[in-house]
Amino acid sequence: MKVQAFIEEMERLAPPDLAEDFDAGRIGLIVEGTPEFSTVCCALDATPAVVKEAIRMKAGMLVVHHTPLWTPITAVTGSTATLMRDVLPAGLNIWVMHTNYDRADEGVNDALAELLSLSDVSPLSLGRIGTCTISPAEISRRLGCPLRVWGTLGSIKRLAIVAGSGFDPGFLTEAKERGADTFLSAEMKHAVARSAPLPCIEATHYALEAPAMVRLADRRGWHYIDDPPVLHTLP
Amino acid sequence: MKVQAFIEEMERLAPPDLAEDFDAGRIGLIVEGTPEFSTVCCALDATPAVVKEAIRMKAGMLVVHHTPLWTPITAVTGSTATLMRDVLPAGLNIWVMHTNYDRADEGVNDALAELLSLSDVSPLSLGRIGTCTISPAEISRRLGCPLRVWGTLGSIKRLAIVAGSGFDPGFLTEAKERGADTFLSAEMKHAVARSAPLPCIEATHYALEAPAMVRLADRRGWHYIDDPPVLHTLP
């Protein structure tokens, strides 16, 4: 496949102008490799392990959700140099879909809703609300990560979900007003937990966003490379 | 005790000019109540429950670490109005010590180091490093909160601690270079966990900072009012 044709296909899937302003310059083809390729890999992050595996599989394109070049650079040193020393000689292209994919139809929140078997789903500012029939333990099992529960969980009927880092006071208030009894997201902060108007389930950023990349890989015949953070709870 | 005398005492304990610039106007006497009082209460946050308990105890002064008026306001409505409707008629003064207390001698990081029985302690940018002889399970027990462990823990010998929200890439690198094998703080983010150079133990903001307020209350004969967030883990 030619890079240009792939770009056109991806821009139909997740149009760049859906992205937040802060993503300007941080999505799309952020590393330019070989102009033609046959194998595509997909992951949430372009970690060193993911890149090595993609190269081992002779991939010419790696599709990720998070760019490895978030902070603008004027030097190629340290971990950036290490990564680029693998990526560039291998001719690996890297394509990033971030907030444009979050907002696209069939994007990260829809994939999460599907994984959790939510029904009667409708959109929130940056997430979804839907009827939930599975238990918190089952949520943990499907996400593949331990959970932290802030506040006292009742039985979950209407669950608000925001993939990624979504514990924002405004989103919590909106979810509550829209009928949610529980809120699922990642990266809780103390000040937010203190005034949360409904109980919150905290998973990991990875667990909430990876399902969309898995599903995307499945549908397109790409290879998904799983690389979750190592995490366990105590006691 | 007169408010003015109390202020002088507190400013010796945690001089205002130790505070970060962002604390300007957010520390010191942030609610002005009765000019004279005998009972002092102390807590981490001025939550509604804390304020009600302080009033029930007929306190004239409440000392907290986090101001309830962080965002500047041009209206007294919603939760601010609710709080002020309790606080003002009761004549309750509220005194805030934030980053000035973090940096004061015998401040929040020293209290945390003491609680965890660290020895051979020396300062980091915004925390401490010390020799740790207790297990992660014992750390969890003493902090009174469940822990999340990111990465693979070996046996902990030199532990870096930052009370509050301290998982910053620069702090992690500094801790590693200074010989730490494990890093304890709160509010981990995905991007930081992905590139952490050493295993990280995530407690809660409350669990890490409250010990300093407890110790302060003990030493001064104040009443500490405990109000931790309700939190448990799954599975």
Add this chain to the structure above:
Amino acid sequence: MKVQAFIEEMERLAPPDLAEDFDAGRIGLIVEGTPEFSTVCCALDATPAVVKEAIRMKAGMLVVHHTPLWTPITAVTGSTATLMRDVLPAGLNIWVMHTNYDRADEGVNDALAELLSLSDVSPLSLGRIGTCTISPAEISRRLGCPLRVWGTLGSIKRLAIVAGSGFDPGFLTEAKERGADTFLSAEMKHAVARSAPLPCIEATHYALEAPAMVRLADRRGWHYIDDPPVLHTLP
């Protein structure tokens, strides 16, 4: 009356989106008191004397033109604490209509034009121009305040008025070009007076804006509480 119903009524009267950008967060319900009330008071400013009188009259709502919380605060101390210690326990709501009311139909400039019996009135950028048949002495009498006259008054035929602080070089030029022979406003500055293209009558801010609040109170059956600044001239 319920607060919510009152808000809807007021927002029809002076729609919030007519306000200048600098009024964002400074108009509307800026102190939240009792959710239901029967007595409404009205004044230009929420001074201590006005608030005390409103409470004495058992008002549940005070409508003013100038917010008492202009500068955003992160502490409730000094005169703010004094005011709030009266307002909050009494359950008094405070509603502010500022530049949205200036610009509303039947707003502050229209009330002033009516008080001065202007005829053939048309709008200026931020005021009105109209035919005036009363003398300067009569203007002073109706406004209830002494006047300062800058420049040499001829007989007034077409009078430009800007309630509040309106001696702006651009407004003066506009008024002159639109046929005004005299300009009435408040808070003259030296540099403006030096180059004014027409004679200026300086009243007080209070005298020019209060008539609108008086008329509003009259029409709605509210109690107007008068609290003009104490002012006299010498010699």
Add this chain to the structure above:
Amino acid sequence: MKVQAFIEEMERLAPPDLAEDFDAGRIGLIVEGTPEFSTVCCALDATPAVVKEAIRMKAGMLVVHHTPLWTPITAVTGSTATLMRDVLPAGLNIWVMHTNYDRADEGVNDALAELLSLSDVSPLSLGRIGTCTISPAEISRRLGCPLRVWGTLGSIKRLAIVAGSGFDPGFLTEAKERGADTFLSAEMKHAVARSAPLPCIEATHYALEAPAMVRLADRRGWHYIDDPPVLHTLP
């Protein structure tokens, strides 16, 4: 006299680095005329009338307190062109001393204190405080302008004065704390008058600042050109 020698003399009198930052580029030689001259005129403002009189007197230098070029210009049109068409062909230099003169020894506030026969004078942030033995009517007479009195005057013992536009809440508080019972300045604003902690006498900017220019002219043998704003009060 040569311009360069005159500049050196003036910079000793009112050193440029005493000026506020906002005066950068707005003080000193702001119009460059003939390099040598014998006659110097002096005024508060470089109004058209002042300039014409200076030219009629064949002055080569005009010393003023307020620059006629406050707002930076990219065009010489309108009143600027009118002024410059008089000034430039006549070879008239214009020298401005503004906040540097306010702060200089023997500057505008000292001249005002002397005019009002204040004794036991000490400095305030931007003015002076002194013992006053003359009546308000006599103050009006000496200043040559009508006064507005805000609040209720008692007998004046300690008078705070700020030449120019000095009704600032911080200055009023400072004056009160330093023992003033009355405050004299110009250009009162509504919000300031509402919360003034002591009675205020409002003169004009001109009346308060011109005495310093008169005195300067007297001492140096220059010609003072008086051009006060035309002002009277009603009723």
Add this chain to the structure above:
Amino acid sequence: MKVQAFIEEMERLAPPDLAEDFDAGRIGLIVEGTPEFSTVCCALDATPAVVKEAIRMKAGMLVVHHTPLWTPITAVTGSTATLMRDVLPAGLNIWVMHTNYDRADEGVNDALAELLSLSDVSPLSLGRIGTCTISPAEISRRLGCPLRVWGTLGSIKRLAIVAGSGFDPGFLTEAKERGADTFLSAEMKHAVARSAPLPCIEATHYALEAPAMVRLADRRGWHYIDDPPVLHTLP
């Protein structure tokens, strides 16, 4: 001719709202002279020599491309005073057409294209592209200035031109993509030359923009005053 009538004519020729934002306040009537005049002069810059010649010719209006008052001033001294001492007493008006004229039909780029006999001309972002049949030596001759050639010139077929300072990487790329084989402009910078995608001919700013003023003067019966910078090359 009356100034007002002249202004209306000029604003039809080069409408002010075509100008770049940075030209706000820097175009139009930037020196106001006599209200009526018969002789008009025209030049690229209002240099001292140009102004003296215009006055010698008893012109009442001077039309230029570059304002002599680019940097906003708060003082009329040095070269500004020198210029104004000539201009103002002579009653000379100065009219500036800058980026509004660049963009107007029949503006600076069209005049340059005509001078170089380009055919099949179409617009670029800020210039033109056209078929060129004259040699570089002939270009130099017609422009009346020596040229610097960056890179290796082939035979010129499609020439991109930007009058003024147009060696911008984005413009060069656009020109190349639009089929240009050579790029003509002024004020080359090292970093741009290093990565230029096509050979560049550098003339002078004056040589590229003056033709438009010459043509304008010709068509309107004005006097063009030529004042090119003195320039020659070595060896």
Add this chain to the structure above:
Amino acid sequence: MKVQAFIEEMERLAPPDLAEDFDAGRIGLIVEGTPEFSTVCCALDATPAVVKEAIRMKAGMLVVHHTPLWTPITAVTGSTATLMRDVLPAGLNIWVMHTNYDRADEGVNDALAELLSLSDVSPLSLGRIGTCTISPAEISRRLGCPLRVWGTLGSIKRLAIVAGSGFDPGFLTEAKERGADTFLSAEMKHAVARSAPLPCIEATHYALEAPAMVRLADRRGWHYIDDPPVLHTLP
């Protein structure tokens, strides 16, 4: 040689804290290659041709004056990708000394003064002034580039030089006041040439700065790679 030892040596030669603020992050080791090397190359710019030659010579370190990564990037594409695909697999380190080298003893201006045999040299703001005994034609020959002369050259006695882009009105005035009769630099602009107080010789940025890199290479036994821009003049 080890990279760390080389860095220490270079930082003694041109200390990083001599650099302008805008160079922050743009000097020092801006591409990290092999940790140990024996061959060092040196050039003014890291152009593709320079990099290819350095790699052909099996250099492990390339020292340049201008970083190839001036604009911060969030993507490695286009010419950056092309460059990095050569540089990274070859293990080539790139070291940048920019304004810190300009200001270092024996830096770019001193090398230029030496090349032109200036005597009695003293520093200017950003350059040097010295007695010149060679002709303009000889200056051109030594610099190896054609010159443009703006204004009329007399015989050169005291020559001001600024390596790089130094035709700044402030520098020109300073040079004139310090006794210079001619000014040599690169990248003249129209507005500057119009008001230049002394005749100006314009060379190229490359020709003025490369001598310092040549001399540095000579002294240290590095290989200098020459890559001047292709430039000739017409007629």
